[in-house]
Amino acid sequence: MSASTKNLFDKVWDLHSVGTLPSGQTQLIIGLHLIHEVTSPQAFDMLRERNLKVKFPSRTVATVDHIIPTDNQLRPFQDSLAEEMMSAIEKNCREFGVTLLDLKDNRQGIVHIVGPEQGLTQPGMTIACGDSHTSTHGAFGSIAFGIGTSQVAYVLATQTLAMNKPKVRRIEVNGQLGKGVYAKDVVLHIIRKLGVKGGIGHAYEFAGDVFDRMTMEERMTVCNMSIEGGARCGYVNPDQTTVDYIKGRPFAPKGADFDKAAAWWLSLASPKGARYDDVVKYDAKDIEPTVTWGINPGQSVGIGESIPQVATFDAEDQAGAQEALDFMELKAGQSLDGLKIDVAFIGSCTNGRISDLREAARIVQGKHVKPGIKALVVPGSQQVREQAMQEGLDKIFESAGFEWRGAGCSMCLAMNPDKLKGREICASSSNRNFKGRQGSPTGRTLLMSPAMVAAAAVSGCVTDVRQLA
Structure with missing residues (x-):
């Protein structure tokens, strides 16, 4: 495929490809690995059993979200299993040198909200997390995958992931959304039309002037639910809205490094004439709450x-x-x-x-x-x-x-x-x-x-x- 016809997904995939495995899968370098308290305990135990370390602790960030009470957060938690999971991730992060955003850290929160707001999520990245809604991060022009517990262990140990390359479907929504119609309505409409199995074997590229006008938070809502349509991931091409959102965040590049990074991020966007396996189009006026x-x-x-x-x-x-x-x-x-x-x-x-x-x-x-x-x-x-x-x-x-x-x-x-x-x-x-x-x-x-x-x-x-x- 020529460089002029590569869409963003192809570009990022190729940049992170280590090689082709005997299984036919691609071994991908994972730029950012996010973990939480539910799918990580068994993964860390698998590392201990094999006497392995976390390959790149600086590229792994943990938070706690799934089992956290939202009312009474005093420790120990009333739910003994929740307390056990909380204690496990605290112990594992200390032992393996992984940064943990716990309840005492004002950066704590749901993993797919914390990553973007801290500037950890950036265009052109490969991102993995033991949670199906990792697709959220695709709003930034990254390709982000939810993975299982055994894969969490694999990424911790090798910073790579073995994957089959999906096809790419471009989903265009053009026109003007009506009053009271939000990003959630747009993505529910798409899933209804294509079906919950419609995206199997595909990455979804969300495009068109409706997505161009969306804020980053709205784009995150759409990409978050791409997995509900069966897609392996979903993404939006980076633009000035993306750059402006990231600038100044704690983990974002600074000064001249930011300007250099921003230029590269914008260059990743799918060009006119990019190749897709499929294209579907919807009219914004057909979407209601x-x-x-x-x-x-x-x-x-x-x-x-x-x-x-x-x-x-x-x-x-x-x-x-x-x-x-x-x-x-x-x-x-x-x-x-x-x-x-x-x-x-x-x-x-x-x-x-x-x-x-x-x-x-x-x-x-x-x-x-x-x-x-x-x-x-x-x-x-x-x-x-x-x-x-x-x-x-x-x-x-x-x-x-x-x-x-x-x-x-x-x-x-x-x-x-x-x-x-x-x-x-x-x-x-x-x-x-x-x-x-x-x-x-x-x-x-x-x-x-x-x-x-x-x-x-x-x-x-x-x-x-x-x-x-």
């Missing part, structure tokens, strides 16, 4: 639409659609507008950033959570929390009847005390609506933007945010 009705992120509708008839799905998807309707106690042809909720959750690596909290606060200001609704706001990092408090967002939320919590993953996956109970229905700004995802095997999750969650909290039911904005 979107809500999931089922048990995977592809089962969604615009707030003005009704749940589709099962017969309209492809034959192989019809059983899954019926299963979702039965589990959610919904019917084909039903509108989600007005569906009562029990819990409202604003947070997660998808939508726990300062811009998400600002939008939600704008919706709830001067209003109050409907009686009987449990409503939580969980900042994605200690720094997001601190900034929100400086802006008075915590007071707005608390006055409206929300619980204002510490930083962590919280109710996104409920590996902590924040869980649904029984058949509760949760309006959630997180990324997955699988059965049992939020802590109750029978709990029900409706994915939507933080603004839509805020609207649902004060209305007591799923509500078109455009009616409140």
